[in-house]
Amino acid sequence: MTLLFILWIITAFISIFSGTYSIGPLEAISNLDELSRTIFFQIRIPRVLMATIAGGTLALAGAALQALFRNSLASPFTLGISGGASLGALLAIRSGLAVGVLGFSMVSISAFVFSILTMLFVYTISKVGGVVATGRLLLAGVVANFLYASIVMFIQFFSTFTESLQTMRWIMGSLDVVGFDTVWKTLIFVIPGCAILLSLTKDMNLFGLGDDVASSLGVNVRRMEKKIYFATSLAAGAVISVTGPIGFVGLIIPHILRMLLGVDNRIILPSSFLLGATFLTAADTLSRTIISPVEIPVGIITASIGGVFFLWLLIRTKKEIII
């Protein structure tokens, strides 16, 4: 885990100092002109922080969902939670609700409500006789995603060209944030969400032995399930309401870690945060520099890497997929 932390530090460091407008490490600590200073402190650093928060949260949420669904194909993206959160955020933005209530952004709250509803829907649909069936799980996720996509398209249809382009960009997933304001507003939701999930890792392990055994070993199973719903929706919803649905981070990262470190959730969850943060920071750096000065939405990069990975996973686990 220390190794993962160091990896993140290095990636973040490289990321801060790379981009269309070049700022070297030495320049940053010495004298910067006005423009460079603005770029460095108002754009670069917040952006790397946002990538860290988003990547870490999505990966952590993915690992938690996989424990909850007892299925390694669960993630905010595959379950349609990302889609739900996106729609919630979009509705709030379009209906002019983009105002703060008691310091909380309505956009995040709306994203939270939609993600928790999606999760309940998918969980109910996919559970057969107390056990989550993989096929039903993925189908329910697909149905949710299609439903939300059609509503988004409906909204798009009645939008002006500019609005429509904005939405399109947002759906592709981007870490284009300016200033620290957004970062703080996201953290208000992300910190309690992630803290709750990290406090449940031991119970998640026991939950992997079945409801009855977990219960006989001291876990209040129903309460644990509710906490996971709540916390993942809170954290992932807040992130997605800012960045748009960045796909597959929540699926790939926990998977890679399980292959390397085993399946103990006490290790997998915190490690997922670190590796997720590193992965998204790296992907974002790539998206800013690959065809500079054009910035490709980071969602395109993660989804293309993730898509291939997901396919490989499906092929590899062929025997286990039962509808």
Add this chain to the structure above:
Amino acid sequence: MEAIINCTDIGFSYNGTSVLNGINLSIQPGNMLGILGANGAGKSTLLKILCGVLKPKSGKALFNDQELSKMDRREIAKGIAYIPQDPMFAFPFTVREVVLMGRAPYIGRFEFEREEDNEIAKNALKTVGISHLKDRLINEVSSGERQLASIARGLVQEPGIMILDEPATYLDVKHRTEVMNILRHLKENKGISIIAATHDIFSSLFYFDDIMILKDGNILAEGRTDQIINSEILSLAYGIEVVVKKENGRVFVFPNQ
């Protein structure tokens, strides 16, 4: 001696359908009780009530004179180990990790196992005879070995009583005997009481001190094993004619068809 588990007038129903009626049960420390009965007789439900996983709809279940439904779950877990019929392993934990999970009630929310816990797990693996499998993945060992790992997991809870749902049903005759011998060993050498549901009438004769037979959620018969296992009671319990024959000090049980 004080009973370790004492139930009076237990009743339970699923969605309005009655599953158990007026069950009284008590077990002394260091005793082995077998629960027999046809499929759907209510055995599994009764076991889940006895280990505090289900709350009875009526009546009282006491563990060391404390009412189970009012006890803290972790406290129950330190006294009662539950091993289900077909344990689930959602992720490929190692055998050792599975066994160590039995230490959960003794470990804080953010803690890892201490040296002491590792030692206890090591001894449990040795007791059930699967030390050599400790680093194997639980989903890659045989079903008999999985069952032994589950028993070891129960053992590290350091319970006063172990409750098992058909511990040997899916096993071949060698592993079945092995599991039952280990249970007897735990009873005799560690003073752990055992309650197990079973379909194996034949091995029930050798291992259990007492037998309770359930039929449609009611107690059909209970008492010392040699008094309960007879043609009349078994025929009633399973709804087909069962013959129990004693010959040269050996007992044979078979359906008369």
